Amino acid sequence: NGTYISEVPMATVTYEEVEGxxxxxxxxxxxMPVGELPTTTRExxxxxxxxxxxxxxxxPVTAEYVINEMNVTLYAKWLAKVTLTINxxxxxxxxxxNTAATLPIESPAEPTREGYRFDGYFCETTFENAFxxxxxxxxxTTIYVKWVKVWNVTINPNNGEEATxxxxxxxxxxxxxxxxxxxxxxxxxxxTETFADGSEYANGSAITAx
Numbered sequence: 001n002g003t004y005i006s007e008v009p010m011a012t013v014t015y016e017e018v019e020g021x022x023x024x025x026x027x028x029x030x031x032m033p034v035g036e037l038p039t040t041t042r043e044x045x046x047x048x049x050x051x052x053x054x055x056x057x058x059x060p061v062t063a064e065y066v067i068n069e070m071n072v073t074l075y076a077k078w079l080a081k082v083t084l085t086i087n088x089x090x091x092x093x094x095x096x097x098n099t100a101a102t103l104p105i106e107s108p109a110e111p112t113r114e115g116y117r118f119d120g121y122f123c124e125t126t127f128e129n130a131f132x133x134x135x136x137x138x139x140x141t142t143i144y145v146k147w148v149k150v151w152n153v154t155i156n157p158n159n160g161e162e163a164t165x166x167x168x169x170x171x172x173x174x175x176x177x178x179x180x181x182x183x184x185x186x187x188x189x190x191x192t193e194t195f196a197d198g199s200e201y202a203n204g205s206a207i208t209a210x
Contacts, residue, residue: 008032011067015040016054016075020047034065037074045078046100079103085142086121088113105133116147117169152210157181168207175204 009030015023020040028034037050049060056077079100086094091111099105110118121131121143131143149170156163159181168174176189192199 009070011070011072013067014071014073015050016073017042018076018078020045020076020078028067030067030070032067033063034061034067034072034074035063037061037063040076042076042078044081046081048077048079048100050074051077080139082137083140084137085140086111086145087142088145089147091116091118091145091147099136101138102136104136107133111145113147115150117150117167119146119148122146151207153207154210159184170208171206173204174207176201 010027011030012025013028013034014025015038017023017040020042023038023040026034040047051058052061052065052072052074054075056075060077061074079102082099082101084097084099084105086096086108088094088111091113094108094111097105097108107121112118120127121133122145123129123131123143125144127144127146150167151170153166153168153174154163155166155176157179159179161179166174179186189201189203190196190199191201
């Protein structure tokens, strides 16, 4: 009786680089994992992996991807490199964010600006549409920080309690909370320590200065 060796069929894996740098075709034992995948590059794009279909549905293949056909083509998926520039409008600077088109972008730490309150990132200088980092961008984009002017309102109740500071948006009507001073009747709130004429504050008035 003779000894027979059964040869395992070899499959060909072709890499479609889609304008990326060339990758050599490889032969893999049929029904075996494809193994280590090559790397390709393309100017101005981010490589997102190899896919087993030209529509890029599903997930990118890995080294464990099993070859079940004699001829398999893997397709390189690319996303354009794009830059998000943030105009902080006199706030602390934020470095440009380099990313790939359509991918969600992680929101940076909020900038700060002396005397102002951060009020969000917007798509235009008129602050009409808020920018959604989760939606990503499809081209180089500039967004704009909106600020609201704020004032510090120091409240000294003159009843033994410590003075407190409240930050109030400019032109916001602010009502001072009630305070108790046993044996005394509140005569009003004033913007000067000497209660000078003309310095009385009408509770609930708009704040326009510290």
